[in-house]
Amino acid sequence: MSNRSNEMENNQKQVPLPPGQQLVAPGKWPVIGEREPADRSTLDTLAIGGLVDTPRSFQLSDLRDLQQTSMTIDIHCVTRWSKLGASFSGILLEDLLAQFNVDPKAKFISFVSNSPTNHSSSLLLETAIEQKTLIALDYDGQPLEIGHGGPIRNIVPGRYFYKSVKWLKEIKLLEQDELGNWEAGSGYHNEADPWLEQRYMVPNLDRRTVIELIASRDFSNRDLRSIDASKRDLRGLKAVDAKLRDSNFNEANLEEADFTKANLSNAHLVNANLRKANFRNGDLEGTDFSGADLRGADFTNSSLIGASFCTFKNDQNIAAVFDAQTVLPDSVIAPLFPEQYQFVRRALDACK
Numbered sequence: 001m002s003n004r005s006n007e008m009e010n011n012q013k014q015v016p017l018p019p020g021q022q023l024v025a026p027g028k029w030p031v032i033g034e035r036e037p038a039d040r041s042t043l044d045t046l047a048i049g050g051l052v053d054t055p056r057s058f059q060l061s062d063l064r065d066l067q068q069t070s071m072t073i074d075i076h077c078v079t080r081w082s083k084l085g086a087s088f089s090g091i092l093l094e095d096l097l098a099q100f101n102v103d104p105k106a107k108f109i110s111f112v113s114n115s116p117t118n119h120s121s122s123l124l125l126e127t128a129i130e131q132k133t134l135i136a137l138d139y140d141g142q143p144l145e146i147g148h149g150g151p152i153r154n155i156v157p158g159r160y161f162y163k164s165v166k167w168l169k170e171i172k173l174l175e176q177d178e179l180g181n182w183e184a185g186s187g188y189h190n191e192a193d194p195w196l197e198q199r200y201m202v203p204n205l206d207r208r209t210v211i212e213l214i215a216s217r218d219f220s221n222r223d224l225r226s227i228d229a230s231k232r233d234l235r236g237l238k239a240v241d242a243k244l245r246d247s248n249f250n251e252a253n254l255e256e257a258d259f260t261k262a263n264l265s266n267a268h269l270v271n272a273n274l275r276k277a278n279f280r281n282g283d284l285e286g287t288d289f290s291g292a293d294l295r296g297a298d299f300t301n302s303s304l305i306g307a308s309f310c311t312f313k314n315d316q317n318i319a320a321v322f323d324a325q326t327v328l329p330d331s332v333i334a335p336l337f338p339e340q341y342q343f344v345r346r347a348l349d350a351c352k
């Protein structure tokens with residue numbers, strides 16, 4: 001075993017991480033998803049409504065006047081990056097709700113964002129309280145930056161980070177659940193416990209549809225989340241703009257496949273033949289390319305946060321292969337986990 005893999009195994013053993021997660025570089029906190037709120041002029045207001053006696057709005061200054069709680073939590077993003085020891089302070093949801101008479105019929109809580117899509121996420125009210133949900137105003141003793149959802153965002157410790165909504169504008173107490181955007185539109189798991197690896201809900205693709213699709217070799221523009229195409233011969237597959245989160249292409253033949261603008265977030269492409277495949281402008285966050293043949297593949301403008309190209313397993317390296325024709329600019333690999341970045345950088349340099 002090389003020193004490199006020794007180092008990497010040690011790193012992985014030092015800290016208990018939920019399954020399938022890796023650490024971002026120390027001190028790094030990537031901005032994920034939406035980068036801008038919808039209306040910067042109304043960011044200071046938080047409304048509480050739904051099943052409460054008197055719906056009410058708080059200004060940022062009102063929130064600062066309430067009892068502040070500090071906590072240090074571990075961030076686990078569904079796209080496989082984790083950041084340990086992030087310190088937030090703000091108002092505990094439980095303390096905020098103590099100011100209201102909450103109708104006992106309220107079983108769910110929805111957090112709504114001041115964002116272009118009215119992004120939202122919801123939880124069982126009981127879970128939100130148990131998990132010590134925080135209405136966070138500060139990170140590391142400073143007001144939360146706008147890119148990270150400042151000035152007001154909720155933080156749900158113990159759940160994948162998509163339950164923590166940036167630019168929080170409204171909290172609704174509900175009798176029936178209102179699924180959030182990622183949960184309703186992208187199949188993200190509604191419970192989202194990283195220790196149980198609840199990343200995605202079970203998909204609703206039936207076997208016959210899958211077989212027909214694979215035979216057609218045309219996935220363009222379709223939502224085929226979690227499709228199992230492992231070991232299939234899909235040479236020349238058309239998959240422009242396809243939604244393929246959590247899909248399984250392990251050991252598949254995808255030579256010259258066109259994944260332009262496709263979403264392959266958390267997809268499995270272990271040992272796949274991806275020679276001359278096109279991933280331009282793709283969402284490849286958390287995607288596993290370990291052992292894939294990437295000779296001539298094009299990754300121009302793709303997003304690779306949380307992606308893997310090499311796995312160390314039982315003293316063995318399952319490493320992707322590149323050649324001088326692989327298009328993988330340094331700006332594209334820069335957000336990779338440090339060990340992954342080192343591996344890819346060295347492998348690419350060796351091809352020059």
Ligand SMILES: Nc1nc2c(c(=O)[nH]1)N[C@H]1C(S)=C(S)[C@@H](COP(=O)(O)O)O[C@H]1N2
Nearest residue numbers: 031032033034077113119148161162164166
């Ligand atoms: N309004 C809004 N909130 C959001 C998202 C988003 O796109 N829009 N993305 C979610 C996801 S998937 C993650 S991992 C975190 C990212 O937060 P960060 O950009 O501060 O790291 O925000 C969550 N909350």
Ligand SMILES: [Mo]
Nearest residue numbers: 077078079162
């Ligand atoms: Mo995420």
